[in-house]
Amino acid sequence: MADLKTTICGIEFPNPIWTAAGPGGADAEMLLRAARGGAGGLVAKTISVKAARVPTPNIITPLSGSLLNAELWSEHNYRHFIDRELPRVRESGVPVIASIGYSAEELAVLGKELERSGVADAVEFSIHYVGKDPENLERLASALKDNLSVPILAKLSPGMSDLEGVVDVLGGIVDGFVAINSVGPALDFDIETRQPLLGSRDGRGWLSGAAILPIALHYVETIASLTDKPVIGAGGIRRVEDAVKHIMAGASAVQLCSLAVLKGQEVYGKLAADLSGWLDSHGFDNVGQIIGLYRRERPEAEHMREADFPEIDYDLCNLCLLCERSCIHQAIHFEDKEFFLDRSLCVRCGLCCSLCPKSALSLGTEAP
Numbered sequence: 001m002a003d004l005k006t007t008i009c010g011i012e013f014p015n016p017i018w019t020a021a022g023p024g025g026a027d028a029e030m031l032l033r034a035a036r037g038g039a040g041g042l043v044a045k046t047i048s049v050k051a052a053r054v055p056t057p058n059i060i061t062p063l064s065g066s067l068l069n070a071e072l073w074s075e076h077n078y079r080h081f082i083d084r085e086l087p088r089v090r091e092s093g094v095p096v097i098a099s100i101g102y103s104a105e106e107l108a109v110l111g112k113e114l115e116r117s118g119v120a121d122a123v124e125f126s127i128h129y130v131g132k133d134p135e136n137l138e139r140l141a142s143a144l145k146d147n148l149s150v151p152i153l154a155k156l157s158p159g160m161s162d163l164e165g166v167v168d169v170l171g172g173i174v175d176g177f178v179a180i181n182s183v184g185p186a187l188d189f190d191i192e193t194r195q196p197l198l199g200s201r202d203g204r205g206w207l208s209g210a211a212i213l214p215i216a217l218h219y220v221e222t223i224a225s226l227t228d229k230p231v232i233g234a235g236g237i238r239r240v241e242d243a244v245k246h247i248m249a250g251a252s253a254v255q256l257c258s259l260a261v262l263k264g265q266e267v268y269g270k271l272a273a274d275l276s277g278w279l280d281s282h283g284f285d286n287v288g289q290i291i292g293l294y295r296r297e298r299p300e301a302e303h304m305r306e307a308d309f310p311e312i313d314y315d316l317c318n319l320c321l322l323c324e325r326s327c328i329h330q331a332i333h334f335e336d337k338e339f340f341l342d343r344s345l346c347v348r349c350g351l352c353c354s355l356c357p358k359s360a361l362s363l364g365t366e367a368p
């Protein structure tokens, strides 16, 4: 069995599949359930100095495998959370990561309280409601660093216009990064009642789950290319291949939120077991061997790639004709179960290969 143990910021985690700040870390009960479900790290719901007043309804599924939420941060009083909830979670023996927000003043208060209590092995701070200006983010990180001795992780939200500047400024202060928070603001509503589906004042919320995986991978890979500090991936993980992508993009561990909301708290252990199996079947002894593998193996791209025309493997094709129906250029047709490609119409976009449920179509790739 491939070894899943990972050491990040000097903390040993039994496996790299963690909870994310969200409903799965709402209180001690939820975090202990996640630990029983096999989570390798326990990230709690974000607390702030002022308890949130959360609207209802606050979670909907706008697309399969995705969530839109208006959950804000924890409704718990922060003293209760730090003195009553988090200490119970330590019984699990799994490393505990507190999540806090938002202003520099609030982070200083919460940092002091967490330092006094000693209940967190590390602390993640969310920049979700504070803007993305590097100078302000530097102030936030410094306010926390001045009050805490445990490792600090900066959890970044997507939509950063100056990611390089942010990583540069924060990299000198924090011990690692988490990417990404949910994407938005985003909106969905009922066309019959013309009412929003979420209870937030403006009906808007934040998108997570399947729909955001490629955005998360972009952030993880970019941040990993900008810093040697560990990056923890979050966003869109539904199956082991998604977790492998995050890790190959440069994540040292991953966090799951939407999947646990949709499928229950056993998903952590199931994904960890699947990850171990995936590593075994691909000849890796431990998860460390694949961290950043995509980044290491991808040659510096000087040119655009140029693909060959699609080719079919008849042994795999199940004649579903999805490729024929979905080719907007009408370059594909089947006759007597034979695949015909009109090269004068095919633009080598690759969609047919990507859509094929049996991976029967492939595009060769040649250097230009």
Ligand SMILES: Cc1cc2nc3c(=O)[nH]c(=O)nc-3n(C[C@H](O)[C@H](O)[C@H](O)COP(=O)(O)O)c2cc1C
Pocket: 020, 021, 022, 023, 045, 046, 059, 067, 069, 071, 072, 073, 074, 099, 126, 128, 155, 180, 181, 182, 207, 208, 209, 210, 212, 234, 235, 236, 237, 255, 256, 257, 258, 259, 261
């Ligand atoms: C219902 C819900 C509540 C969340 N609450 C928080 C939170 O309190 N703090 C935070 O930093 N992120 C929060 N998030 C964001 C998640 O931690 C995570 O970054 C994001 O959902 C992407 O991961 P996923 O695609 O696996 O859900 C929340 C997400 C959801 C769906």
